[in-house]
Amino acid sequence: MLYRCLVGAVLTLNLVVPAVALDSTEVAIRDAVNRGQEDALALLERAVNINSGTMNVDGVREVGRLFSQAFTDAGFATRWADGDSFGRGGHLIAERGTRGPKVLLIGHLDTVFAKDSSFQRFTRIDEHHAAGPGITDMKGGNVIILQAAKALASVGVLDELQLRVILTGDEESRGRPLEVANKELQAAADWADIALGFEDGDGDPETVVTARRSSSEWSLTVQGKPAHSSQIFRDDIGFGATLEAARILDAWRVALSAIPNLTFNPGLLMAGTDIEHDDENTRGSVFGKNNVIAQSAVVTGGMRAISPQQIDRAETLMRDIVADSLAQTSAQLSFNHGYPPMAPSAGNDDLLKQYSAISEELGYGPVIAVDPRRAGAADISFVASRVDGALDGLGLMGEGGHTVDEVADLRTLPQQTQRAAILLYRIALKSR
Structure with a gap:
């Protein structure tokens, strides 16, 4: 694909030359992301190797425990919202910060691959690619959320934001009744100013999602x-x-x-x-x-x-x-x-402009909104109408999602993490 060629051209261990100078804090954030890639890949492999098909509630809970420990180690307070009342495994909630803009970061723990699926393990294909169930949809996105927060913490700016992370356990097959399954997600949206989703969108790092259909x-x-x-x-x-x-x-x-x-x-x-x-x-x-x-x-x-x-x-x-x-x-x-739909809005468009500018300054080129017909429904659909702005498709990129050919382009792991971390930093700056 064309985007793989472009990514390969600008990435050499992700040490890129920005098109426009970043400020010193943003350079430090970028470098912190790069230093964290070994840990990021190790966590990704561990998460992918745990089967968490939606109806494998024990597997969903096990992945939840893995990420709960990772977020706890990063200084977040974590809790588990049990899913018995809506027929699913449950949701992980991680929170940190008491001042600054309120940002909801959304991922999910479950995959479409059942416990008896033949597709079960993380497999390295070559230097830049790996296959595995849910690697892009969306365990890679969960890792990006964590690594972005750790990069901000390493340069001393994480506590300028109030973050609430929700990793749902039923994105691929929604629990019922919906009002119970979505209680934590929608409460977080009512609390938040901005919502960011870390799905893989259409798999192209040159696009993000500003609108999703119902x-x-x-x-x-x-x-x-x-x-x-x-x-x-x-x-x-x-x-x-x-x-x-x-x-x-x-x-x-x-x-x-x-x-x-x-x-x-x-x-x-x-x-x-x-x-x-x-x-x-x-x-x-x-x-x-x-x-x-x-x-x-x-x-x-x-x-x-x-x-x-x-x-x-x-x-x-x-x-x-x-x-x-x-x-x-x-x-x-x-x-x-x-x-419900994630309807287009001025707030969504503003987040896209900020994100695209960051991408260009990092040297990755502009980012545009994906055609809504190429973006299915997702968790962010339940919250977008409740916040000032929402953006999705910020996760790990690749192809073959929902199939046994699901493959991640690992070169986009640091790229997407850098973009997300600096976007969060600039959201904090705007509130000063």
Whole structure:
């Protein structure tokens, strides 16, 4: 990839020549990050080698203990928020500081790789790359949070900030009920001025995330009048459940597909005389005959939107289309909203400008906002509307996330840590 070539050109043990002079404290922060890379890589390997698939609650807790000790050693007060009440392992909270801007730093402990996955270990591929479950999504990001804080502490400026770190244990599969699973995260957001997320974004260090789309589910149930198929289209017989479902889906396609950053996807469709729908496991069974008009249909799917206003607009359009039923049919539509959107904002854009300027001064070049369609929902989605500014995608970069080909470009570990540490320092400076 192009960015790997660019990173390789500017990094030699991460001792870069900045395009614009950093101040003396920022130079010291950069150098402290470089000195900490051996410890950072060792912690990353240890974390990756602990399976912490979301439903492996013991593994999530073990990774939590590993990072809890690391943050305690760095001078943070840590505590564990147990996840029994929302069906998950729990969350790690680490706090430090009593003065200065309040900054929430977000990571997560869990991965998509189950306890019985074949992909279990950190493996060094070559000098610059390593593979492992969750190495970029997002144990590398957790390490960056810690190392950035340690670099600030080493030059005596960490206590000019109030930091709250939350490493969730259910980012890949959210616990329920949401209000319980998100209690610590949203309380921290209400406390904070700024939120920074350390996901890997789209894997490119030339981009960060200033906006994420929501993740919602919807369910459509349709009823028609069963009769012999030869009588379909009669006014008193109607069009049946299958054609009504098809009408609704195509009308949604026409109405919604032209709205920027809005998508909807029908993932499951069943129609026939008798339907058994196992909603929890997204499967079912259907009986129907070619000479009988379908009595029932069920369609389930997902929707993603860039703002609450866009969600409201889409819901209104979808419900209006559902209500315009074909003869002798009826339909009901319901929504289950999971992750809210991280909507664009002036505060987010301001953080991006600061971050990009830091990147250029470090010699890494400018950073731009990633297309929201390339950034899925994440923990920061639950907090972005509650803070003055939010930025995500600050973690360890690579490719193949959520697959057994997940590989990190280790050259971006010090790079991303330097950028984050100096951003935190400048946030502190602005409050003086």
